[in-house]
Amino acid sequence: MRKKIVHYGALLAVPAFTIFATTNCVNKKAQSNTETNATALTDAPAQAPQNPLVANWTGPYGGVPPFDQVQVNQFKPALEAAMAENLAEIDKIASDPAAPTFENTITALERAGQAMNRVRTIYGIWSSNMNNPEFQVIEREMAPKLSAYSDKITQNEALFKRIEAVYNAPEKAQLTAEQQRLILNYYNNFVRSGARLDSKAKERLSAINQELAGLFTNFSQNVLADETDYVLELQNEADLAGLPASLREAAAGAAKTKNSKAPYVITNTRSSIDPFLTYSDRRELREKAWKMFVNRGDNGGKHDNNAIISEILQLRAERAKLLGYQTHAHWRLENTMAKTPERAVELMEAVWTPAITRVREEVADMQALAKKEGANIKIEPWDYRYYAEKVRKARYDLDQNEVKEYLQLEKLREGMFWVAGELFDFNFTPVNNVPVYHEDVRVWEVKNKTTGQHIGLWYFDPYARTGKRSGAWMNAYRRQDKLEGNTTTIVSNNSNFVKGKDGEPVLISWDDANTLFHEFGHALHGLSSNVTYPSLSGTAVVRDYVEFPSQLLEHWLSTPEVLQRFAVHYQTGKPIPQHLVDRIEKASTFNEGFETTEYLSSALIDMKLHLAGDQKIDADAFERETLAALGMPSELVMRHRTPQFMHIFSSDGYSAGYYSYLWSDVLTADAYGAFTEGSGPYDKEVAKRLHQHVFSVGNTIDPAEGYKAFRGRDPKVEALMRKRGFPVKEAAGAKKAPAKSKTKSK
Numbered sequence: 001m002r003k004k005i006v007h008y009g010a011l012l013a014v015p016a017f018t019i020f021a022t023t024n025c026v027n028k029k030a031q032s033n034t035e036t037n038a039t040a041l042t043d044a045p046a047q048a049p050q051n052p053l054v055a056n057w058t059g060p061y062g063g064v065p066p067f068d069q070v071q072v073n074q075f076k077p078a079l080e081a082a083m084a085e086n087l088a089e090i091d092k093i094a095s096d097p098a099a100p101t102f103e104n105t106i107t108a109l110e111r112a113g114q115a116m117n118r119v120r121t122i123y124g125i126w127s128s129n130m131n132n133p134e135f136q137v138i139e140r141e142m143a144p145k146l147s148a149y150s151d152k153i154t155q156n157e158a159l160f161k162r163i164e165a166v167y168n169a170p171e172k173a174q175l176t177a178e179q180q181r182l183i184l185n186y187y188n189n190f191v192r193s194g195a196r197l198d199s200k201a202k203e204r205l206s207a208i209n210q211e212l213a214g215l216f217t218n219f220s221q222n223v224l225a226d227e228t229d230y231v232l233e234l235q236n237e238a239d240l241a242g243l244p245a246s247l248r249e250a251a252a253g254a255a256k257t258k259n260s261k262a263p264y265v266i267t268n269t270r271s272s273i274d275p276f277l278t279y280s281d282r283r284e285l286r287e288k289a290w291k292m293f294v295n296r297g298d299n300g301g302k303h304d305n306n307a308i309i310s311e312i313l314q315l316r317a318e319r320a321k322l323l324g325y326q327t328h329a330h331w332r333l334e335n336t337m338a339k340t341p342e343r344a345v346e347l348m349e350a351v352w353t354p355a356i357t358r359v360r361e362e363v364a365d366m367q368a369l370a371k372k373e374g375a376n377i378k379i380e381p382w383d384y385r386y387y388a389e390k391v392r393k394a395r396y397d398l399d400q401n402e403v404k405e406y407l408q409l410e411k412l413r414e415g416m417f418w419v420a421g422e423l424f425d426f427n428f429t430p431v432n433n434v435p436v437y438h439e440d441v442r443v444w445e446v447k448n449k450t451t452g453q454h455i456g457l458w459y460f461d462p463y464a465r466t467g468k469r470s471g472a473w474m475n476a477y478r479r480q481d482k483l484e485g486n487t488t489t490i491v492s493n494n495s496n497f498v499k500g501k502d503g504e505p506v507l508i509s510w511d512d513a514n515t516l517f518h519e520f521g522h523a524l525h526g527l528s529s530n531v532t533y534p535s536l537s538g539t540a541v542v543r544d545y546v547e548f549p550s551q552l553l554e555h556w557l558s559t560p561e562v563l564q565r566f567a568v569h570y571q572t573g574k575p576i577p578q579h580l581v582d583r584i585e586k587a588s589t590f591n592e593g594f595e596t597t598e599y600l601s602s603a604l605i606d607m608k609l610h611l612a613g614d615q616k617i618d619a620d621a622f623e624r625e626t627l628a629a630l631g632m633p634s635e636l637v638m639r640h641r642t643p644q645f646m647h648i649f650s651s652d653g654y655s656a657g658y659y660s661y662l663w664s665d666v667l668t669a670d671a672y673g674a675f676t677e678g679s680g681p682y683d684k685e686v687a688k689r690l691h692q693h694v695f696s697v698g699n700t701i702d703p704a705e706g707y708k709a710f711r712g713r714d715p716k717v718e719a720l721m722r723k724r725g726f727p728v729k730e731a732a733g734a735k736k737a738p739a740k741s742k743t744k745s746k
């Protein structure tokens, strides 16, 4: 009953090479370009002294975001002031008359850009959590400007010369390992961003980046528009056939928010569509809902994304060539654990065959059940969730709605806190003394359970609402570092649970509970950070490693310790009965063919689109033909069809990188084995090693080395196959574990 958590939520309008590369479920800063995340000596920009978005954060815990002072019309002047301030800082570093040293160049860069970090943090939150038409106008205007600003830094020749000098200096050998890695990161990021190009090529590169930034913004806004504008109206009791009470209530609530004339409305987001497809007895309505959802961004008219995709792909291909890479995929993969697209594809293909074989078995089961029920149908994509749920019930006697009664959002949150206490010695206390941007947001202070030392803050924004992106994600409002004293981190978890009636507990599905733990895993990764330099902090690791800590944490949901204490019935308070837990366990690989195939088809299309080079691509045709060549079963679709594939077209973030979830899951499955081979999920020694080599180190060490230090060996792919219920020998035998290749030090 668990599923691969693949969710989305990134800042809109992230410039191509920005310092603020964001991840999907992790929105984090300073990933693709270390030159910045960083941090200014002082604040107080002369340009906009009064703008609260630019000002230093004040208040408790070393300052907190001034959410109570945000006005949308302040974003533009704040961004402009912060860009100007940061560029001035950069110029000062670049034109320093002193010979380049680690301190006056690299450390100085780490300190620069603090005002920008503050503005961009809140800007990103408005983009993801508080979006509205007024804000979108600003996004469209600012996206290319932010891109150009970012390029000005990476294309600053004097600055790059200094970085290069530090990189080549013999004194480097005397620095700490973390400092050496930081230098390497700067050097690589600058080179990868075109620092070595001649001025004409640089100019073209910057033009491409700006154009891409605008296209990314349009792409995202189009998807959001189709998610907002299309709804499925349900007119009467007959239209509600099969829907559980919680879904009916949510649909009634949505009708009100949408000002619909119909009494019930299914909105065009995953959190409403998936349950509708699972439970609605009305096949023609399921078909309608399914089509509405899978056609987001593909409806013709002004919100159609096909032309945008084609342009993005061509610009990316041109940029890769300009930078000296065969394709965009080769450029993107270079600084990941996988290293090359070929190795990522190799892993995907190893899992693809058993996955589609499993789909055929699942379809046969569903087909048989439908026939038994007297339905003379061929299973179509809008039937999959519906009949899968029936098979699940029949085979495992497992009703997701029955399980849900034991899964109260707030209890599970307490369960996560308890897990964090056991594994990392964290303690969470609610606080009311900091501003929030919406009344639904709550904040906790995190302390060390033993020493009482302040660790950071955790903001929690759990509910869906208009203007908030779908999916779930984490972001860091402020990163941990020890540049001066100890700057503690501020992280947040965001999701789209449907808020229940006032005073009633919010019940969530098993899948959603997994998602909750997943995002909390990212948060713990951020909170555990113990590094010196901000651009190496917390979740600022390579893309195909970042999902490892989060996917790993999902495992603790199903531990008896959590279930017994926190999965308690919302009415009786009784813990979930063992027989139900056993059935969940038994059904854990059920529907894995569907889960893996819908994910992998997206991941393969992503990679193949970005390996296709500069040919002109018609997204719909490419998708159709590629899937046919892969042998995609006709009974399901990609989890994210190309015209709505936000991961890869709302920024460069996950482009040629959607495979990362699978890559990370190889590590996850293998890593959990360290606990089960030890004294269990709460083995203190293993948890300590996990903290020491994985959660606390950020990007200060090579992730492959960190993993090996934790596990005592390289990861093996077998655990993943077992976790997904696929045959181990046949599929994995010939394949090497992905992380075997070392991250080479350049």
Ligand SMILES: [Zn+2]
Binding pocket: 024, 025, 026, 518, 519, 522, 547, 550
């Ligand atoms: Zn994630």
